[in-house]
Amino acid sequence: MKTTELTCIVCPMGCTLTVTRNEEGEILSVEGNTCPRGVPYAKNELLHPVRTLTTTVKTANGKLLPVKTDKPIPKESLFAAMEKVNRVVAPEGVKIGDVLLADLFGANLVATADLR
Amino acid sequence: MKKDLVIIGGGPAGLAAAVAAYDSGIRDILILERDTSLGGILQQCIHNGFGLHRFGEELTGPEYAARYEQQVQERGIESLCGTMVLSVSPDKTVTAMNKQMGIFTLEATAVVLAMGCRERPRGALNIPGTRPAGIFTAGTAQRFVNMEGYMPGKEVVILGSGDIGLIMARRMTLEGAKVKAVCELMPYSGGLNRNIVQCLRDFDIPLYLSHTVSRIHGKERVTGVSIAKVDERLQVIPETETYIPCDTLLLSCGLLPENELTKSAGIPLDGITGGATVNQNRETALEGVFACGNVLHVHDLVDFVSEEAALAGNAAAAYIKGNAPAKEIALAVKPAGKVRYTVPQRIDSAKEEVTLFFRVGSVADNALLTVKCGDKVLLTKKKRRMTPGEMESVRLSPALLSEANGDLTVCVE
Numbered sequence A: 001m002k003t004t005e006l007t008c009i010v011c012p013m014g015c016t017l018t019v020t021r022n023e024e025g026e027i028l029s030v031e032g033n034t035c036p037r038g039v040p041y042a043k044n045e046l047l048h049p050v051r052t053l054t055t056t057v058k059t060a061n062g063k064l065l066p067v068k069t070d071k072p073i074p075k076e077s078l079f080a081a082m083e084k085v086n087r088v089v090a091p092e093g094v095k096i097g098d099v100l101l102a103d104l105f106g107a108n109l110v111a112t113a114d115l116r
Numbered sequence B: 001m002k003k004d005l006v007i008i009g010g011g012p013a014g015l016a017a018a019v020a021a022y023d024s025g026i027r028d029i030l031i032l033e034r035d036t037s038l039g040g041i042l043q044q045c046i047h048n049g050f051g052l053h054r055f056g057e058e059l060t061g062p063e064y065a066a067r068y069e070q071q072v073q074e075r076g077i078e079s080l081c082g083t084m085v086l087s088v089s090p091d092k093t094v095t096a097m098n099k100q101m102g103i104f105t106l107e108a109t110a111v112v113l114a115m116g117c118r119e120r121p122r123g124a125l126n127i128p129g130t131r132p133a134g135i136f137t138a139g140t141a142q143r144f145v146n147m148e149g150y151m152p153g154k155e156v157v158i159l160g161s162g163d164i165g166l167i168m169a170r171r172m173t174l175e176g177a178k179v180k181a182v183c184e185l186m187p188y189s190g191g192l193n194r195n196i197v198q199c200l201r202d203f204d205i206p207l208y209l210s211h212t213v214s215r216i217h218g219k220e221r222v223t224g225v226s227i228a229k230v231d232e233r234l235q236v237i238p239e240t241e242t243y244i245p246c247d248t249l250l251l252s253c254g255l256l257p258e259n260e261l262t263k264s265a266g267i268p269l270d271g272i273t274g275g276a277t278v279n280q281n282r283e284t285a286l287e288g289v290f291a292c293g294n295v296l297h298v299h300d301l302v303d304f305v306s307e308e309a310a311l312a313g314n315a316a317a318a319y320i321k322g323n324a325p326a327k328e329i330a331l332a333v334k335p336a337g338k339v340r341y342t343v344p345q346r347i348d349s350a351k352e353e354v355t356l357f358f359r360v361g362s363v364a365d366n367a368l369l370t371v372k373c374g375d376k377v378l379l380t381k382k383k384r385r386m387t388p389g390e391m392e393s394v395r396l397s398p399a400l401l402s403e404a405n406g407d408l409t410v411c412v413e
Ligand SMILES: Cc1cc2nc3c(=O)[nH]c(=O)nc-3n(C[C@H](O)[C@H](O)[C@H](O)COP(=O)(O)OP(=O)(O)OC[C@H]3O[C@@H](n4cnc5c(N)ncnc54)[C@H](O)[C@@H]3O)c2cc1C
Pocket: B008, B009, B010, B011, B012, B013, B014, B032, B033, B034, B035, B039, B040, B041, B042, B045, B050, B083, B084, B085, B086, B114, B115, B116, B117, B118, B119, B138, B139, B140, B142, B163, B164, B167, B255, B258, B261, B292, B293, B294, B295, B299, B300, B301, B302, B305
């Protein structure tokens, strides 16, 4: 048996999670989570950590537009994703929620503000 | 010009107060905002983590602001951007200025103060050395990178581990800069744990606790900083000094509520929070003037800002309609033990539940919270850990409040 301590980053509560695994690495229990979302987080974090990417893209009118991935993407792909995102130029009239780039490591890149 | 309700500041606090007052029946509302658009500081906070409490989903700063802007628009609430409020008088005359109208005054029945906070500038910190270019507050850097598309530098050291500094460590790393160190004077971080994990550890950025920047090097531009350990009295230990070459120093050393206007109205401030002293409805000592959001005390989570602003907006509406609850009691709330401050600082009605917000001054492990009236213990609560970086709260029921016959003390040991 092996226990690992993790900080849940799903919400600002930042609960300390204690994960117990057996010799094969199978997760036996997750404790310390204040809400159910802590459990899948702990499992993902140990097996395949993911993060939501938030950044900006260039736009047709020279201003910056804030964007995010609509789902978390693999943590190790963050820099590769940044390279792709930095080549995007948002067209005029983009609205909050519009997809600017599809299939970015399994997620869509969406605008998080209207382009004004 | 007369106005039922004037709201100063169009950030999340001002917007939520306006919406709440409208929904309580007030129509003659005006929001005054000095920036070119509504939304406040959230416009530059492009990362996510906002709105989990309020909307049950994880939003970025601009998305959270957009929700409130939409609510303001749907209700047809009036706002003036590009308008700077210059003063508020004790009789609630608001003097403001903009390009179109010049200087003008508004006679308000009620006022909500929602001016937010600003960052502690470098002048407030005494770091020896030169004053070259390349030193920014973390919030200024955030505005540059996220709104103006300008990178402040390539090799960065950050002083202070507040959330804005942590968020900027990640942001600049993603944009190709090398963040070499984050130094924190105190033995604990001032930011949320989740930000230490996802902004520093994810990118192997070292966090040096009990460390400070002891000297800044460079003539025209920063060429490096010396960092050193500090002792228990927060004094630099000279033997521990090490040099880190860098071209940029970001300061993330705390926020100060922006209360020049509050002072101009002669409203007393709390020496610890830097904001007005208020009752449970966020009414200041001047009747009909309310305060909410970061202008009152620094919040970590915008969700709580919105909640507090709704309280203030509803109370302002009741005041305007002349049906504000009677002030039947007068309890002062006093911090004790590790508690540094509480908001509200006084309670004058026991009709409804009151949520007291507070912060501890140092880390409390296996913390025991007690709320007392004289020697009588009204409530106790345990928590594994309380840190100065996180705002805590405790609810006081009407039943509990009616038991109190004198001032309350809130203590953490
Ligand atoms: C640089 C910075 C970064 C932050 N990052 C985060 C974060 O990542 N996550 C988080 O949860 N919280 C963050 N915060 C805290 C955040 O400020 C609050 O969560 C929330 O935005 C506070 O809302 P507010 O309405 O009280 O203040 P603000 O958003 O600051 O809004 C106040 C508004 O009042 C206006 N104003 C001030 N004085 C006047 C005047 N005299 N006349 C007219 N208008 C005036 C200002 O222009 C501003 O728009 C940050 C704060 C700062 C300073």
